[in-house]
Amino acid sequence: MQRRITIALLGTALAAILLVGLGVLGLASIGAERDARERVIAQLDAVAELVGQSSDPAERGPALARLGDAFENSTIAIGRLDASGALTTNPRNGSTQRVEPALDEGALEQVRDGEPVFTRVGGDLRGVQQLNGRNGRGNSVVIIQRQVATIGDEARVWFLVSAGVVLAGAALAASVLARRFVQPIRRATAATNAIANGDLGVRVPVDGNDEIADLGLGVNTMAAELERGRAGEQQFLLSVSHDLRTPLTALRGFGEALEDGTVTDTARAGAVISHNANRLARLVGDLLDLGKLEAKQFRFDIENFDAAEVVAATAAGLAPSAAERDVELIIDTGSPVIVCADPDRLGQAVANLVENATSFASSTVTVSLGSEGTEAVITVADDGPGINPVDLPHVFERLYVTKLVPERSESSSGLGLAIVRELVGAMDGSVQAISPPVGGTAMVIRLPLAD
Numbered sequence: 328m329q330r331r332i333t334i335a336l337l338g339t340a341l342a343a344i345l346l347v348g349l350g351v352l353g354l355a356s357i358g359a360e361r362d363a364r365e366r367v368i369a370q371l372d373a374v375a376e377l378v379g380q381s382s383d384p385a386e387r388g389p390a391l392a393r394l395g396d397a398f399e400n401s402t403i404a405i406g407r408l409d410a411s412g413a414l415t416t417n418p419r420n421g422s423t424q425r426v427e428p429a430l431d432e433g434a435l436e437q438v439r440d441g442e443p444v445f446t447r448v449g450g451d452l453r454g455v456q457q458l459n460g461r462n463g464r465g466n467s468v469v470i471i472q473r474q475v476a477t478i479g480d481e482a483r484v485w486f487l488v489s490a491g492v493v494l495a496g497a498a499l500a501a502s503v504l505a506r507r508f509v510q511p512i513r514r515a516t517a518a519t520n521a522i523a524n525g526d527l528g529v530r531v532p533v534d535g536n537d538e539i540a541d542l543g544l545g546v547n548t549m550a551a552e553l554e555r556g557r558a559g560e561q562q563f564l565l566s567v568s569h570d571l572r573t574p575l576t577a578l579r580g581f582g583e584a585l586e587d588g589t590v591t592d593t594a595r596a597g598a599v600i601s602h603n604a605n606r607l608a609r610l611v612g613d614l615l616d617l618g619k620l621e622a623k624q625f626r627f628d629i630e631n632f633d634a635a636e637v638v639a640a641t642a643a644g645l646a647p648s649a650a651e652r653d654v655e656l657i658i659d660t661g662s663p664v665i666v667c668a669d670p671d672r673l674g675q676a677v678a679n680l681v682e683n684a685t686s687f688a689s690s691t692v693t694v695s696l697g698s699e700g701t702e703a704v705i706t707v708a709d710d711g712p713g714i715n716p717v718d719l720p721h722v723f724e725r726l727y728v729t730k731l732v733p734e735r736s737e738s739s740s741g742l743g744l745a746i747v748r749e750l751v752g753a754m755d756g757s758v759q760a761i762s763p764p765v766g767g768t769a770m771v772i773r774l775p776l777a778d
Contacts, residue, residue, distance in 0.1 A: 363473050371469055371471055405458065428448070451474050514531050530547050635662070659694070665776065665777040679744065679746055679747045704771060713762040
């Protein structure tokens with residue numbers, strides 16, 4: 328890749344040199360042509376003025392010779408123009424010499440109108456103009472042929488030398504730039520290959536703040552997120568394994584006791600088995616619900632309803648379980664608040680938040696409802712120890728386990744907050760956790776009000 332970049336940069340430099348060189352040559356040629364034409368016009372006017380002042384050929388000849396000496400790189404002749412547009416001159420020996428090429432009809436008409444006409448003859452510029460001397464005939468013309476300046480051999484040599492120097496510098500710069508471009512990309516490629524092979528601890532050195540540095544930062548961010556996700560997944564599996572192991576151990580123990588006939592209180596054994604079976608069912612149900620939510624397979628029946636009724640009924644149904652943990656549940660829904668959502672899913676989200684708050688609360692959980700602008704605001708607050716600022720942005724993640732683990736009630740699966748986030752998001756709402764430094768936590772749901 329480095330070689331391809333170097334060749335591409337060299338090709339670009341060579342193309343630029345050629346374009347600039349051709350442009351300079353073209354502009355120089357245009358300038359030389361313009362300069363030659365201006366000089367020929369001045370010379371034609373000078374000859375016409377001389378012929379107009381002198382009608383004696385004997386006097387006019389030496390004067391023209393002097394003008395010819397004055398006009399460097401030019402030849403002067405006075406001739407005639409026939410009807411076909413052919414030019415002829417009369418040298419001093421009296422012979423007639425035909426001048427090629429002949430003028431076309433348009434140029435012939437232009438000359439007869441007294442305007443100068445220019446043609447190219449090889450590398451020379453030829454100017455033809457009608458003479459209107461005092462005794463001159465109407466078809467007499469002055470012919471001046473002037474060499475057009477060209478770029479000399481020395482200039483071409485210097486151009487080639489400068490082009491070589493520029494190419495050498497471009498080759499050095501291309502090599503340096505190619506190495507600078509390619510090395511970070513190679514490091515990023517090596518890092519992504521290592522990540523694909525399972526090494527999530529690899530990082531790409533990042534220098535500067537350009538697009539290549541952004542690529543390195545992107546790879547590092549991806550690796551960090553994958554590493555954190557793997558750690559969270561491992562912790563999640565450990566947590567779920569623990570939640571499964573406890574009820575399964577109880578079920579197996581009481582099942583073996585019943586099989587051996589060592590249980591005297593069968594009613595109590597049945598209650599324990601039923602309780603742990605319900606706990607397993609709750610855990611499996613939460614896992615299935617979360618999977619359906621993330622796969623967008625959950626059904627929502629969106630309608631307009633009074634959120635106050637749903638929130639109050641849901642919270643009141645959890646008051647007995649909160650009382651068993653010596654937690655007071657305060658419900659403050661106030662006036663009706665009409666929202667556009669699914670009432671059953673809203674009740675499920677509120678129930679999960681209340682259960683979570685009850686697990687952390689010291690003595691009180693408050694459920695309140697209000698509205699702000701175009702949104703209904705449902706707040707579930709507890710007076711517990713609060714959430715570590717490091718954990719706060721991650722509490723709704725499925726695989727995240729907070730550093731502060733409460734003495735969770737046996738009915739909890741630990742997936743409640745992740746389910747809340749998915750439920751509320753599917754209803755075009757949002758949920759956030761607020762934990763001030765003084766302690767306590769507030770979970771806030773925002774849903775759109777009905778139109």
